[in-house]
Amino acid sequence: MLTLKLPDGSVRQVAEGTRPRDVAASIGKRLAQAAVAAKVNDKIVDLDSELPAGNGETSFQILTDKDKEALAVLRHSCAHIMARAVLRLFPGAQLAFGPALENGFYYDIDAPTPIREDDFPRIEEEMRKIVAESEPFERFERSVDEARELVRDLGQGYKVEHIDDDLKQYPSLSFYRQGEFIDLCRGPHIPHAGKVGAIKLLSIAGAYWKNDSSRRQLQRLYGTAFFSQKDLDAYLHQIEEAKKRDHRLLGKQLKLFTISQAVGSGLILWMPKGATVRGILEGFIKDELLKRGYQPVYTPHIGRLELYRTSGHFPYYRDAQFPPMYFRPAAGALDLAQWRLSAGHLAPEKERALKDFMDQAHFKVPGYEQAKNDEDRLEAVHRQVIKLLATMGIDLPDYHKATTAAERAKALLGWLEQQEGFLLKPMNCPHHIQIYKAEPHSYRDLPVRLAEFGTVYRFEQTGELSGMTRVRGFTQDDAHLFITPEQTEAEVGANIDLVLFVLSSLGLNDYRVRVGLRDPKSDKYVGKPENWQKAEQTLIDLVKSRGMNYSAEEGEAAFYGPKIDFVVRDCIGREWQLGTVQLDYNLPERFDLEYIGNDNSAHRPVMIHRAPFGSMERFMGILIEHFAGAFPLWLAPEQARVMPVSERFRDYGEKVENELKANGFRVHGDYRPEKIGYKIREAQLEKIPYMLVVGDKEQSAGTVSVRDRVDGDLGAMPLVDLIQRLNEEVKERRIRQVSTASADLTDRGAQFGD
RNA sequence: GCUGCUGUAGCUCAGCUGGUAGAGCACCUCAUUGGUAAUGAGGAGGUCUCGGGUUCAAGUCCCGACAGCAGCUCCA
Numbered sequence: 001m002l003t004l005k006l007p008d009g010s011v012r013q014v015a016e017g018t019r020p021r022d023v024a025a026s027i028g029k030r031l032a033q034a035a036v037a038a039k040v041n042d043k044i045v046d047l048d049s050e051l052p053a054g055n056g057e058t059s060f061q062i063l064t065d066k067d068k069e070a071l072a073v074l075r076h077s078c079a080h081i082m083a084r085a086v087l088r089l090f091p092g093a094q095l096a097f098g099p100a101l102e103n104g105f106y107y108d109i110d111a112p113t114p115i116r117e118d119d120f121p122r123i124e125e126e127m128r129k130i131v132a133e134s135e136p137f138e139r140f141e142r143s144v145d146e147a148r149e150l151v152r153d154l155g156q157g158y159k160v161e162h163i164d165d166d167l168k169q170y171p172s173l174s175f176y177r178q179g180e181f182i183d184l185c186r187g188p189h190i191p192h193a194g195k196v197g198a199i200k201l202l203s204i205a206g207a208y209w210k211n212d213s214s215r216r217q218l219q220r221l222y223g224t225a226f227f228s229q230k231d232l233d234a235y236l237h238q239i240e241e242a243k244k245r246d247h248r249l250l251g252k253q254l255k256l257f258t259i260s261q262a263v264g265s266g267l268i269l270w271m272p273k274g275a276t277v278r279g280i281l282e283g284f285i286k287d288e289l290l291k292r293g294y295q296p297v298y299t300p301h302i303g304r305l306e307l308y309r310t311s312g313h314f315p316y317y318r319d320a321q322f323p324p325m326y327f328r329p330a331a332g333a334l335d336l337a338q339w340r341l342s343a344g345h346l347a348p349e350k351e352r353a354l355k356d357f358m359d360q361a362h363f364k365v366p367g368y369e370q371a372k373n374d375e376d377r378l379e380a381v382h383r384q385v386i387k388l389l390a391t392m393g394i395d396l397p398d399y400h401k402a403t404t405a406a407e408r409a410k411a412l413l414g415w416l417e418q419q420e421g422f423l424l425k426p427m428n429c430p431h432h433i434q435i436y437k438a439e440p441h442s443y444r445d446l447p448v449r450l451a452e453f454g455t456v457y458r459f460e461q462t463g464e465l466s467g468m469t470r471v472r473g474f475t476q477d478d479a480h481l482f483i484t485p486e487q488t489e490a491e492v493g494a495n496i497d498l499v500l501f502v503l504s505s506l507g508l509n510d511y512r513v514r515v516g517l518r519d520p521k522s523d524k525y526v527g528k529p530e531n532w533q534k535a536e537q538t539l540i541d542l543v544k545s546r547g548m549n550y551s552a553e554e555g556e557a558a559f560y561g562p563k564i565d566f567v568v569r570d571c572i573g574r575e576w577q578l579g580t581v582q583l584d585y586n587l588p589e590r591f592d593l594e595y596i597g598n599d600n601s602a603h604r605p606v607m608i609h610r611a612p613f614g615s616m617e618r619f620m621g622i623l624i625e626h627f628a629g630a631f632p633l634w635l636a637p638e639q640a641r642v643m644p645v646s647e648r649f650r651d652y653g654e655k656v657e658n659e660l661k662a663n664g665f666r667v668h669g670d671y672r673p674e675k676i677g678y679k680i681r682e683a684q685l686e687k688i689p690y691m692l693v694v695g696d697k698e699q700s701a702g703t704v705s706v707r708d709r710v711d712g713d714l715g716a717m718p719l720v721d722l723i724q725r726l727n728e729e730v731k732e733r734r735i736r737q738v739s740t741a742s743a744d745l746t747d748r749g750a751q752f753g754d
Numbered sequence: 755g756c757u758g759c760u761g762u763a764g765c766u767c768a769g770c771u772g773g774u775a776g777a778g779c780a781c782c783u784c785a786u787u788g789g790u791a792a793u794g795a796g797g798a799g800g801u802c803u804c805g806g807g808u809u810c811a812a813g814u815c816c817c818g819a820c821a822g823c824a825g826c827u828c829c830a
Contacts (some may be wrong), residue, residue, distance in 0.1 A: 106825095205825030206757025212798085212825040217757060220825065248823095252765080261821065317830060319755095385813090427830055440785090441789075460757050461828065462821090470829085486787040558830055673787070681791035695789060705790080713790055 002051055004060040012060075014051065021047040021191070024062045027055040035461040036070040036195055037063045044069055046139060046188040065195075065227035075100040077137060077190045078127075078199055079107045080224040084181035085126035086221070090115065095183065096158045096209055096218050103235070103573075110158070116217055123221075127199055130179075134194030138177045139187060143481040147173040147379070151184055158209065159184050165210075198232035198304050199225045245571040245739055247624035248467040254629050254686065256637075257468060257620070259504050265474030268617050273637035276666070277623075278616055280635055282453060285477050285502065285612065290500065292480055294451040294600050299431035301455060305421040310590055311430045314423060316559065322424045322459050322472075330388045331419040334381065334412065379405050382412050389415075394562030426455035429584075429609060432480040433591050441595040443484055444622040447491055447607065451479035455614070469576050470622030475616045482593065483607040488535075490607055492581055493542050494563075495610045499566055499579035507735040508626060511578070513548050514565045515539050516556030531585045536562045539583065560586035566614075570627045578614040578622065583607075630687040630709065634730045641688050642669040642704075643679040645695035652699040654694060656719060664724050680707065690726070710736055 004012045005024065013021060020038035024031050024047070038045050040052070051058065063070040079098035086093050090111040109115065115123075126643040142150060144163060151159035163184070167173055176185045178193065178210030190196075200223060207220035226232040243249075251257045256274035263269060270278060285295075305324055308314035313323070328331040371377040386399055394709045398411035425431065432450045441448065464470050482492050503511060517536050518525045525532070539562055543550045549563075557563060563582035567575050584607040587593075594602040613619040623631075633639055641658060644653040650671050660667040670679045676693060683691045691707040698704055703716040717725075719736075728734075 114758085122819050202826060204758060208756080211827075215758070217826075219757075222825080265821070310829095313830065320829075429830090456830090458830080463755065463757095463826085463827070466823090522816045560830080572824090582830090643790095645789050648787065675786095675793065677788090678792055679790090685790055690792080694792065695813060697789085707790055 002054060003057045004051075005057045009063050011057070011464055011524060012119060013131070016053045017050045019048050019050060020045065020060070020062065023051075023060065027062070031064070034064040036065060036067075036071045036190050036439065037060045039063055044073060044188055046137075047191050048139065049188070061577075065197075066685050068585045071227070072100045073188055074190050074195060074227065075105040075225050076188075076616060077164075077193070078223065079105040079190070080137070080176065080178060080183055080185070081127050081130050081193060081196070081199075082123065082179065082201070082223055083109070084130055084178065085123050086111065086115065088126055088183065089119070089122060092155070094158055095156055098183075103347075104222060106222045108209070108216045108218040110209075114203060115221065120742040124199065124201055130198070131193045131196045132181070135179045136191045136192040137189035139189070140177065140214075141172045141174050142169055143172055145171065146290050147175070147184065150175070150182070154182060156432055169243065171372065195227070197226055197228040199223060200232060200236070225339060239548065239572075239635070242571045245620040245625045245628045246467075247469075247570075249623050251468065251481045251621075251631040254624075256624065256629075264472070266460060266470070267408065268471055268473070274620065277631060277635050278620060279636075281616070281619070282477070283615070284505070285702050286451075288501070289449075289451050289479070289499065290493065292449075293447075296450040297432065297435055297450045297452050299425075299428065299435070299452060299454065299705045301425060302422045303421050303425050303431060303459075306417075307430045307434075308423050308426070309417070311427070311433075311587060312560075313430070317426060317458070319424050320458050322457050324421045324423050326419055326421040328419060330385050331421065332418055334385045334416055357542040375405065378409065382408060383413060386434055392446045403622075424457040425454075426458050428452060428456060428458050428476065428478045429480055429587060429607070429737055430591075433587060433593065433607075436482050436593060437591065439480070439710055443597045443603070444639055446482050446595055447483040449479055449481045451477075454478045457599065468624075469570060471615075471740075472619050476611045476614065477613045478609070478611050481587075481610070482595075483608065484595070484603070485606050488538055488583070488608075489542065491608055492538065492548075492583065495581045495608065495612075495694070496542060496546065496548075498563060498610075499581065499601060499612045502579065503566065506623065507738050508568060508578075511566050511568045513543060513550045514577075515543060515550050515678075516558070516563045516565060517552055517554050518557045518562065519555035522555065525557065526560055526586045526594075527589070528585070532562065535583045535585065539564055557583075558582055560584045567621055570622060576614075576618055576622060578619055580610065580614060582609040584609060586711055624737055628687075628737075630689075630737050632729075632735045632737075633689045633726065634733045636664065636687075636689050638686070638688050638694075639666045639726065640690040640692055641679075641683045642667065642692045642694065643670065643676060644669075645676045645684070645693060647671065647673055649694050649696070649699055652692050656694060656704055659719060660726075662724065663727075665723075665726060670675055686711065690722075692722070 001013050002016050002018070003387070004014060006012060006027075012023070012026075014026075020040070021032065021035065024035045024038075035047055038047060038049075039059075040049075041054070041059055042406075044063070050669045052129050053058075063073070065071075076099065079100065083095050083098055086107075086109055087095075089253075090113065091108075091114045092111040096108035098624055099105065121543075146162055146165065147167075147389065148163050151163065163173065174187060176183055176187060176189055202222045202224060205220050205222070206217045208217050209215040224232070224235065226235065251274070254273060255271050256277070257271055259265070259267065260269055288295075302325070305314060312447050314540055324332070324335065328333065371380050383401075386396065389396065394415075396411055396415055398414070399408055402408040402411055431454075432452070435450055436448060439502070453475050455473060457473045460470060460472055465472070479517045481495075503509070518532055536557075538554060540550075543564060556565070559584040563580055565576050566579040569575055588604050593605050593607075595605050597603045642653045642660075644650055650669075653669050653671065655670045657667050661733060664751045670683070672679070682694075687709060689709050691709075693705040693707060695705075698716060703718065704722055705716045706722060707716040710716050
């Protein structure tokens with residue numbers, strides 16, 4: 001016998017091997033009808049699965065359409081239904097993975113003729129037919145060999161590959177059959193297709209097989225499903241509402257920022273209103289930093305290449321940077337050729353691009369076309385560079401003395417490395433490090449905390465650019481801390497607290513904390529494993545000791561050290577890293593940083609990189625969506641607008657305006673010959689916190705009629721009262737309105753995978 | 755970078771199966787001097803993203819570039 005503990009606390013005895021379906025039936029007919037799946041010891045299972053033998057109590061719950069977990073099961077089943085429909089309409093389509101998402105599902109499909117959005121209506125129609133037939137989902141199991149044979153017979157090559165790659169070690173694999181459709185799948189599933197109330201295909205996009213960009217790209221069909229049409233409609237409505245908060249839309253409407261193609265993609269132009277908000281945010285954090293022992297610094301936007309070779313950024317992130325600036329054209333050409341060709345895997349189109357470039361630069365390379373491989377091509381380039389240098393009166397004796405291709409390359413690259421060249425800075429740290437190095441340090445000086453709003457440039461891939469959240473030029477509220485190893489815990493802790501303070505000051509409470517750890521299987525990380533071990537443990541201990549919810553994620557560390565990231569979602573559910581605190585044992589090593597300890601000998605400091613906002617651009621983008629453009633009073637670019645009911649009261653209006661300005665508020669007057677309703681409508685749409693209506697009554701009483709953006713007409717009050725009210729609201733940085741709903745189409749938190 | 759979709763006035767969009775462009779809002783002018791989300795009338799504004807091609811004729815069809823959007827990959 002098995003003892004089941006039900007959600008209401010009651011206990012029930014059933015025989016081993018009983019199915020949840022039977023338990024539901026024994027509880028009540030309506031429950032049995034409503035049942036979608038069951039949760040047994042916190043594991044979600046099919047209604048038809050046999051309850052496991054167990055000692056002690058087994059927690060047991062029937063899931064119905066009221067439960068969120070049941071919706072995930074439904075959506076996973078819908079992924080199957082969609083695949084089945086696609087197979088009917090696109091015979092020969094190959095299936096990859098089809099999980100449920102937080103708000104829907106997808107299936108990765110490789111169809112012989114590509115699926116287009118125009119096909120959605122007939123796919124949906126086919127899905128509705130399948131739903132109407134209400135066929136059951138039936139589970140069965142096979143050994144690995146039988147399973148491989150089965151998926152091969154089904155013509156599903158990706159599934160064969162998946163079994164061979166990842167599933168071989170399991171004793172048996174499960175399948176689900178629904179009518180003619182059979183799919184390798186872990187489950188669980190809804191009992192039959194009739195449970196589906198509403199489905200909708202949403203979009204189609206490319207996705208790589210096993211998330212590997214070197215592998216085949218498949219088509220990912222996104223959809224969503226609900227138990228009822230009403231829920232689907234509500235969800236679609238919510239998406240529409242969320243999209244109205246998009247910072248790209250509001251940024252344009254409220255004249256906060258713009259992007260001009262004349263300047264370039266991914267380069268933000270802050271318009272006066274956006275710049276005002278940014279300036280206030282910068283002032284806010286500057287004050288906070290001074291309180292916390294930071295020292296301001298300023299550093300240039302470019303630095304010598306050598307600096308970034310030393311830091312490792314130039315070689316490591318080569319293809320994500322704006323091209324280096326060399327004084328000698330030959331150096332630029334050699335550099336480009338070297339980089340492209342020595343990467344070793346030059347795709348034909350990239351090689352063509354390289355050739356085009358050299359052609360445009362009138363950089364003809366004899367022998368290049370005839371060369372058989374990259375080494376020969378590189379050598380041909382080197383020969384040409386030597387000739388070019390000779391014409392400029394530059395001679396490289398080492399090159400001519402060299403007897404092998406490798407020696408010649410070395411001589412030339414040696415020359416290249418000596419060439420004066422500059423890089424738009426992709427990071428502020430090397431500059432701050434030079435400030436640290438400008439004077440000797442005693443352990444008594446540490447921590448040294450150098451802060452700068454440092455603008456950096458990174459050449460992000462075109463497909464990544466997005467409004468203010470992913471850009472090619474951005475300003476970090478950056479600082480670098482140089483500390484003794486013993487200070488690590490205290491300083492990282494203080495920075496976590498600073499980030500938390502900043503986020504809470506803005507009412508940004510909907511974030512998650514990610515502790516980025518190295519991926520032990522990867523070789524991209526530098527530094528000693530024992531340093532990593534220690535650093536990772538320190539970070540985890542710190543977030544734990546603060547009782548923060550966090551997820552430790554392997555492979556999310558920076559190449560030089562582990563980090564803590566604060567991640568928020570935008571209005572369509574995409575995640576963005578804002579604040580970050582990163583530990584670094586690498587750069588102090590590379591730049592040979594020192595401090596003198598109390599033993600009078602030199603020691604290596606540890607560095608902390610941190611940016612509570614992340615970047616001003618991304619933070620602003622997220623903030624626009626967070627407030628739906630309605631900034632709280634302390635941040636609002638225009639805090640109040642004076643509007644006389646007619647031109648006759650312009651003088652009094654100006655008096656009010658000037659009085660408020662004298663008290664430090666950002667105020668404008670709307671003295672156009674428009675009706676008051678029109679002025680209010682406009683100010684309301686511009687999300688101005690306070691509208692100050694003045695007319696005859698106000699003028700004679702020395703008051704203003706206050707209309708609040710949130711609460712509407714507050715009636716008349718003396719000007720001094722208004723000033724006091726505004727002062728308080730600003731001083732407390734009061735937040736009265738935020739928007740949190742996000743329409744999430746993209747969550748990666750798959751709960752069930754095939 | 756990859757896959758797909760999109761690109762018409764400052765903004766939001768219309769423009770049927772090819773026959774040299776249209777609306778609303780915004781803007782400008784004039785009248786109106788008003789009481790809490792749109793006063794009325796008039797006017798100006800476009801190399802239909804750019805470059806090729808097909809055609810007697812291209813905003814419309816084809817090819818390419820660029821840019822934007824969604825997703826994937828990347829993200830110091």
